[in-house]
Amino acid sequence: MKDDPGLYDYWPYRDRPKIEWPGGKRLAFWVAPNIEFYELDPPLNPQRKAWPKPYPDLVPYSFRDYGNRVGHWRMMELLDRHKIRGSVSLSVALIDHHPEIIQACVEREWEFFSHGIYNTRYCYDMDEAQERAIIEDSIETVQRATGQRISGWLAPALTHTERTMDLLAEYGLTYTCDLFHDDQPTPVKVAGGRRFCSVPYSLEMNDSITFNVQNITPRRYVEILKANFDRLYEEGAESGTVMCIPLHAYLIGQPYRLEPFAEALDYITGHDGVWVTTGREIAQHWLANYYDKAVADIAAKAA
Amino acid sequence: MALDPSYLRYDKRRYGMDHERYAWSMLVDRPKVNWPNGARIALWLSVHLEFFPLNPEGKPFKLPGGMVTPYPDLRHFTLRDYGNRVGVQRLLRLFERLRLRASFPTNAAVALRMPSLLRDLAGHELVGHGRDMDHPHFGGMEEGAERSLIAESLAALRGASGQKVEGWISPGKSESAATPELLVEHGVRWFGDWINDDMPYRFETARGPLVALPHSLELSDRQILIDYRHAETDFTDQLLDQHRFLAREAAATGSGRVLAITLHPWVIGQPHRIFALERALEAILREPGVWNATGAELCQSWEAQQSRAP
Numbered sequence: 001m002k003d004d005p006g007l008y009d010y011w012p013y014r015d016r017p018k019i020e021w022p023g024g025k026r027l028a029f030w031v032a033p034n035i036e037f038y039e040l041d042p043p044l045n046p047q048r049k050a051w052p053k054p055y056p057d058l059v060p061y062s063f064r065d066y067g068n069r070v071g072h073w074r075m076m077e078l079l080d081r082h083k084i085r086g087s088v089s090l091s092v093a094l095i096d097h098h099p100e101i102i103q104a105c106v107e108r109e110w111e112f113f114s115h116g117i118y119n120t121r122y123c124y125d126m127d128e129a130q131e132r133a134i135i136e137d138s139i140e141t142v143q144r145a146t147g148q149r150i151s152g153w154l155a156p157a158l159t160h161t162e163r164t165m166d167l168l169a170e171y172g173l174t175y176t177c178d179l180f181h182d183d184q185p186t187p188v189k190v191a192g193g194r195r196f197c198s199v200p201y202s203l204e205m206n207d208s209i210t211f212n213v214q215n216i217t218p219r220r221y222v223e224i225l226k227a228n229f230d231r232l233y234e235e236g237a238e239s240g241t242v243m244c245i246p247l248h249a250y251l252i253g254q255p256y257r258l259e260p261f262a263e264a265l266d267y268i269t270g271h272d273g274v275w276v277t278t279g280r281e282i283a284q285h286w287l288a289n290y291y292d293k294a295v296a297d298i299a300a301k302a303a
Numbered sequence: 304m305a306l307d308p309s310y311l312r313y314d315k316r317r318y319g320m321d322h323e324r325y326a327w328s329m330l331v332d333r334p335k336v337n338w339p340n341g342a343r344i345a346l347w348l349s350v351h352l353e354f355f356p357l358n359p360e361g362k363p364f365k366l367p368g369g370m371v372t373p374y375p376d377l378r379h380f381t382l383r384d385y386g387n388r389v390g391v392q393r394l395l396r397l398f399e400r401l402r403l404r405a406s407f408p409t410n411a412a413v414a415l416r417m418p419s420l421l422r423d424l425a426g427h428e429l430v431g432h433g434r435d436m437d438h439p440h441f442g443g444m445e446e447g448a449e450r451s452l453i454a455e456s457l458a459a460l461r462g463a464s465g466q467k468v469e470g471w472i473s474p475g476k477s478e479s480a481a482t483p484e485l486l487v488e489h490g491v492r493w494f495g496d497w498i499n500d501d502m503p504y505r506f507e508t509a510r511g512p513l514v515a516l517p518h519s520l521e522l523s524d525r526q527i528l529i530d531y532r533h534a535e536t537d538f539t540d541q542l543l544d545q546h547r548f549l550a551r552e553a554a555a556t557g558s559g560r561v562l563a564i565t566l567h568p569w570v571i572g573q574p575h576r577i578f579a580l581e582r583a584l585e586a587i588l589r590e591p592g593v594w595n596a597t598g599a600e601l602c603q604s605w606e607a608q609q610s611r612a613p
Contacts, residue, residue: 037321039315039321040321040322041321041322043307043309043310045306045310046306052364053364053441053442053477054363054441054442054443055442055480056442056478056479056480057442058476058477058478058496058497059475059476059477059496059498059520062497062498062499063498063499063520065320065499066498066499066500066501068329069327069328069329069330069499069500070329070330070499070500070501072329073329073330073331074552093313093316096316096317096318097316097317097318097319097320097321097327098327099318100329100332101329117313117316118313121310121311125304125305125306126305126306126310127304127305127306129305130305130306130310130311133311134311215530215531215532215533216531217531217533217537217540217541218541218544219537219540254521254545255501255544255545255547255548255549255552256521256522256541256542256544256545256548257544258548259544259545259547259548260544
């Protein structure tokens, strides 16, 4: 084990090469619905138990199933109203379980990236062949169902190994959502010097953290989202920033949460300087225009 | 280091669910449901009457709300008991004033220890709720033991009230793999443990189907006021937002919806909290198209409309 992941170098958030988003926009805004399948009776990973109680632990299981049965459609209609294409963090097996959801997202030209096979199968203790198997499964299954080749990755239940980023880059993925160290894209150091980046996802703005961990009220969630946006929008005039709202339909799709939440999307998409986009498009634009400048600036500032 | 190869085998990766308990379907795709008199919202109130023993065993796990300090934990025992003495009466007075009926998931221990309370619930619905809050149903429990727990729980309520008692909520919503079968075996028609839907749906057991009702875990005084520590006024807001959203969805889809509210008299029955519920209920009842239903009525209305489906 190492004392530092070694995935990026220190790079202070000041005087960086200026980012401009397409159309001269100053904030890239993306919404990442996590569309997940949790198993009722998954095999045991030695490092982490899926459910606290003996089988059948139906409360946490059915809590999440609500997202697919009920919440997803409501969340999707809300994003439609705001002309937001979701960037789907997908439990890839859901393609087999619930193809109707996938079809609806394909029709809306949403982006798909992988969030593992199931959110109850963790990467801890996988060997390289096993980790390759889930990446290959993700690439092939998503391609077959949607015609898209995945560009991004959010580790299933945020479980990683030391080699995850190297493998993702080797398979041609371009971005990871697993790093929370910055408000702008940054280079990620991977084997073979491949061009690979971190696109800011968010735990702070993530409904699972705000509701499941911090237990805040639905209306306060809206206030927090607006405050987060205001500051990033202001700073984006200096150099483009990224704001992501990661969602889970089992949480935000509850009526008492979705009712106030709409106001946050009204507010954010009501600003002219916002580029409403997807994770892949942010990575593409940034890698093509700013990756080299970033690498040079990081090296210069380290000297 | 490597995981056992079985960890990357996905035997239940297929269309639908990874179990046989219910069919996969999205709410948006289902046939419309019409409530009586064209109502859009079925207002379903569940008030839990619970007994928390002073000497819990906590096996194989504790249920929420139980004793906390070393024995004898008088503070938690009496604060819970407050609900069954004072809080519930405050709620009953409110329901009487607003002409509302509620479902009361009731531990057998409450029925046996407080027979006069059951008489005070005349006109409301009793729902099976296990023996007490120290006897969870759980995976791996011996089937005979669970069978007698269910038989005893239902018998206590049926004996004391003369009601049929065809509904069930497991203590802590915890079940064994056999609970649904055992419920059917004991004349239960609907239950409310699974929290995956906003509408009733058909739940399969080896002894015939049950109706799963959308009994809420989330929209509960205990969850919001005690676990989340939100303010009382925030509880009111959340109840009203829930109603607003569901009423709009019902209007847009032309299908009824269920507004399920879960209450615990030891929480909401406190003098400084009852207003939060009172304000919400008053506001909801001023809206058109609200049908106050019990679990049995919801179940019956929904079931009667299913025969029309293919």
